[in-house]
Amino acid sequence: MVNIALVQPTRNLGIRYTGDLGLAYISAYLKNNRYRVRTFDASSSYSTTSAAKIAMDIADFVPEHILVKVWGFDYKSPNWIIEALKGKVKRKTNFIIGGQTATIRPEKSLNLTGADVGIIGDAIPLIYSVLHGEMSKKGVIYNQNGEVINNGEAELNPDNWPTPDLSDIRIRENGTAPLVSSVGCNHSRCSFCFLKEHPRRIKFRSIEKVVNDIESINQRWGIRHFYFYDDNFLNDPRRAEELAEAINEEMSFSFESRAESVLKSEKYLQRAKHKIRRIDIGVESFLSSQLERWVKGTTPQTNLDAINRLIALGIIPGMYMISADEQTDLNELNQTIDFFKENPFILFFLRNINRFQDHEQGPKEYPKYINVFQFALSEMASFFSKRYVLENILARIKRDKSLESLGSFGLKEQTKNYLNSIISLVRLVEEGSKNEEEAKDEARVLGIELAKNLQSVNSSLRD
Numbered sequence: 001m002v003n004i005a006l007v008q009p010t011r012n013l014g015i016r017y018t019g020d021l022g023l024a025y026i027s028a029y030l031k032n033n034r035y036r037v038r039t040f041d042a043s044s045s046y047s048t049t050s051a052a053k054i055a056m057d058i059a060d061f062v063p064e065h066i067l068v069k070v071w072g073f074d075y076k077s078p079n080w081i082i083e084a085l086k087g088k089v090k091r092k093t094n095f096i097i098g099g100q101t102a103t104i105r106p107e108k109s110l111n112l113t114g115a116d117v118g119i120i121g122d123a124i125p126l127i128y129s130v131l132h133g134e135m136s137k138k139g140v141i142y143n144q145n146g147e148v149i150n151n152g153e154a155e156l157n158p159d160n161w162p163t164p165d166l167s168d169i170r171i172r173e174n175g176t177a178p179l180v181s182s183v184g185c186n187h188s189r190c191s192f193c194f195l196k197e198h199p200r201r202i203k204f205r206s207i208e209k210v211v212n213d214i215e216s217i218n219q220r221w222g223i224r225h226f227y228f229y230d231d232n233f234l235n236d237p238r239r240a241e242e243l244a245e246a247i248n249e250e251m252s253f254s255f256e257s258r259a260e261s262v263l264k265s266e267k268y269l270q271r272a273k274h275k276i277r278r279i280d281i282g283v284e285s286f287l288s289s290q291l292e293r294w295v296k297g298t299t300p301q302t303n304l305d306a307i308n309r310l311i312a313l314g315i316i317p318g319m320y321m322i323s324a325d326e327q328t329d330l331n332e333l334n335q336t337i338d339f340f341k342e343n344p345f346i347l348f349f350l351r352n353i354n355r356f357q358d359h360e361q362g363p364k365e366y367p368k369y370i371n372v373f374q375f376a377l378s379e380m381a382s383f384f385s386k387r388y389v390l391e392n393i394l395a396r397i398k399r400d401k402s403l404e405s406l407g408s409f410g411l412k413e414q415t416k417n418y419l420n421s422i423i424s425l426v427r428l429v430e431e432g433s434k435n436e437e438e439a440k441d442e443a444r445v446l447g448i449e450l451a452k453n454l455q456s457v458n459s460s461l462r463d
C-alpha cells in the first residue's frame, strides 16, 4: 500500500474548530482508492508541542506523497514543513499543495512553499492522476525544468465528492460533524471576501448524496448534528427546503448565511425550524457607512431583522462582525457602542469580531483606540451572554421542571448535575418534604458551583 500524508500546517489558529474539512474529503477519496492515509493537523494535536515534532511524525509514517494545505495567505507554515521534511524523507517523495490560497495564488504558492506540484481548485477529480504523474489535466500547476506550467483551474463541484472521512477530524464533544452541501454565493461582492476576487459558480451536492453523508456519518460515529460550511447555505431557499425535508427528523443542522437571505427564506425557515439549531450570519456591522464601504449589500435594519426573525423562530442566531478597517474613526466606533447600548441583547449572539485585514499584506497598523474598542465590545458581549444563559436556563427550568428542553444547549455533565440537584430541591419544597430555608441554603451553594460552571455552559452554547 502507498502511504500518503495529508498536512494542515498552520499552527495556533487561536480558534477552536473541528479540523480541516477539505483534507477530510481528500482523505475519504484516497482511502476509497486503497491508499493508506494519515492526516497531520498542526492546528490541533500539535498546537502545544514542538512544531518539529510534526515533521518527525510525518517522516516516521514514510509517505510517498505529502499533500500540504495552503490557505489564509499563510505560505510560511507550508514552506516550513516542506523544508523540514526534505532532508527526512526519500528523495523522490512528492510534495503537492492545494487549498483556498493555492487556488487563488497558484504561482506564488508553488514558489513560496517549495512544493513540486499544486492543485488549483477541486482536488477530488485530479488527485489520482497527479499521484500517477499525469500533469496534463486542468487544475494542475507544476515546475518543469525551471519553468512553471499552469493548466488553469478545476472548478469546485461538491457533487463529485465522497462522504468526508472524519476519523482524523476532532469531532466536538457536543457531536457536530462538518459537511458541504453547496459552494458559491449569490452576492460575491463583499470587499473583504475571497469570493469577490475569485467568484465561484454556485454548485450543489445532490440532496440524495447529502442525506447519504448524514446517514453514513451518523451510523459510523453516532453524530446527529451537522454544520454545513457552504459559502451561503440559503442561496436557493427552495433547494434548502427540499434538503431539510429529506433529512431525517432525528437530525439537526446549522449553517452560515447572509442576513438578507435569511429574510428571503421566511417560508423555508418556518418549515425547517425544528431541524435547524443555529444560523451564523455575516453581519459585519450595524452601521450603514461600514456596510456600504464593504459592499455588504445589507442595511443595519436587515441585520437586526434577520437576528430577531431567528430568535422568534427559536433558532440561535450567531453573528460575525468586523470591528474596523483602516478608514474607521472614533465616530464610527462610538456609533457601534451606542447601537449595542440600545440593543444589548444582540451582543449575546456575537461569535467573532475581527478587524478588516488584508491578509496577503500582513496585519496593518491600526490606531490604538481600535484595540480598546475590541476589548470593550468583547467584555460587553461576555457580560450579556453570561446573564442571558443564566436567565434562559432558569426560565426553562421553571417552565418544564426538567432539563429535557435544554438538551440542544449541549450542557456539560457537571452543569447538568448541579441543575438536577436544584430541580430536586424545588420539588422537595413543593411536596412539603423539605424546609424552604434549608433548601435555599443548599441551593445557594449549588448556585455558586453552577456560576463557576457558567463559563463552560457559555462556551458550549456558542460552539
Ligand code: B12
Pocket: 007, 008, 010, 013, 015, 017, 019, 020, 021, 022, 023, 025, 026, 067, 068, 069, 070, 071, 072, 073, 074, 096, 097, 098, 099, 100, 101, 103, 104, 119, 121, 122, 123, 124, 156, 180, 192, 193, 194, 195, 229, 230, 231, 354, 359
Ligand atoms: C471553516 C473555515 C475556517 C475555519 C477552519 C479552516 C480550515 N482549515 O478548514 C477557521 C475558523 C479556523 C477559519 C479561519 C480563518 N479563515 Co476561514 N473559512 C472556513 C470556511 C467557512 C470553510 C472551509 C471549508 O472547510 N470548506 C470546504 C472544503 C471542502 O473546501 P476547500 O477547503 O476549498 O477544499 C477543496 C479544495 O480547496 C481542495 N483542497 C483543500 N485543501 C487542500 C489541501 C491540499 C493539500 C490539496 C491538494 C487540495 C486541497 O480540495 C477540496 C476538495 O476539492 C471557508 C469558506 C468556505 N465556504 O469555503 C473560510 C475561508 C477558507 N477562510 C478564510 C479566511 C480569510 C480565514 C482567516 C484568515 C480569517 C481571519 N480573519 O482570521 C482565518 C485563517 C487563519 C490562518 N490561516 O491563519 C478565507 C480564505 C481565503 C484564502 N484565500 O485562503 C475563506 C475562503 C473565507 C472567505 N470567503 O473569504 N476558517
Ligand code: SF4
Pocket: 185, 186, 187, 188, 189, 190, 193, 194, 195, 196, 231, 232, 258, 282
Ligand atoms: S455574503 Fe459572505 S460569502 Fe458572499 S461575498 Fe459576502 S462574505 Fe463572501
